[in-house]
Amino acid sequence: MSAPASVGVGLVGAGFLAQTRARCYSNVGGVDARLVAVCSRTQEKAQAFADQHQVANTCADLDELLARDDVHLVDLCVPNHLHRPFTERAAAAGKHVACTKPLTAYVGQDLAEDASDADVSATPRAQMLELAVADAQAMVDACASAGVQLMYGENWVHAPAIRRAGELLRAGDAVALELRGWESHSGSHTPYSRLWRYNGGGALIRLAAHPIGAMIALKRAEGVARDGQPIRPVAVTAEVADLSVPAARGATPTIATGWVDVENWGCALIHFSDGTRGVAYGSDNQLGGMESKLEIMASTGHLKCNLSPHDMLRTYAASDGAFGDEYVMEKASTQAGWNYAIPNEDWSSGHLAMCADFAQAVAQGRPAASDGLLGLEVTKVIYSAYVSAAEGRRISLD
């Protein structure tokens, strides 16, 4: 596909993530990017979304969106089970694809249509690993053979704090020895997150996927800068648990509860090919607002990346409602007391820079910084972590 001067973006999905993407594509700098069309499962929702974000065209479905000549980049903001089939269809139509995290998930794709939720989550973890990785590889292959890019929507890779940390490490040829990262809050709002069938896992795939993606990207860049060879994850050890179960023994919990067959806490220890380590957590047990953090203990320095919260703006309010109905930060349950009111989450989370990079990659005909191979490696690490947690042993990724 030749590089267009003006990049037309087609958004697939009009839910939570699509809202972020629409704000970001409307504000990217350094490239002429336009949101030209949106489709969703429900036409009325797509229309309401188009009205809200001034998107000129609403399509009835993916086929109609793919048929448009002014769509060069398709951004998939749809549930996990649609990532592979929608990517393959978009690639076959000659469109570049941006797919959100996780690139793929095991959601019972090999089971009969009438398989129960319990059948899905009872599937052996090794089988899940094989299928999720095969799906991710199929997406990479489909885009490669169609001559289009597969971009992986991992916003942490583009977060200003993490990008700058990577630059500082490379400038001093520092070795990142120990990476500790986590995304934690008080529990997902959506009932779908409670079931393996919809999510392909719990806190590990939904939350820890972010620090895992950032760690792999940083170690990859470190190796390439030093001797042209990426440093790769080679083994994983993990634990998962539903900590809302012991929480019920005390006072009525204010963390989210009702997890059906997924973990609400997960920890993966990643062994990299140069002998260094990463520890990534995902947790639904943290009150007081969302924490998205990555700490790097390097051979010549110590770096703390605070995506959320960070203290560019701290606020105090005597009571909730003191600032009207203004949003303070993700998952903050009140304005009262001291808070971190993040001035621009789209910027600090990396979503804005990521959308800019996707559009620029298409306009300039160069690879995006966060690509399908990164998504593939994250999938491999996460499902190997599930195998490790189920079998109580370290899993080699080879």
Ligand SMILES: NC(=O)c1ccc[n+]([C@@H]2O[C@H](COP(=O)([O-])OP(=O)(O)OC[C@H]3O[C@@H](n4cnc5c(N)ncnc54)[C@H](OP(=O)(O)O)[C@@H]3O)[C@@H](O)[C@H]2O)c1
């Ligand atoms: N930071 C991040 O990177 C981040 C954050 C949140 C979510 N995510 C990822 O984003 C994806 C979507 O999550 P979400 O929270 O945005 O979910 P959501 O709010 O439920 O939105 C999903 C959207 O997909 C649409 N959809 C479903 N089936 C479709 C179909 N067959 N054709 C076209 N559209 C269809 C839905 O349409 P209707 O509304 O019309 O039914 C809805 O607009 C997931 O993979 C999730 O892991 C990533």
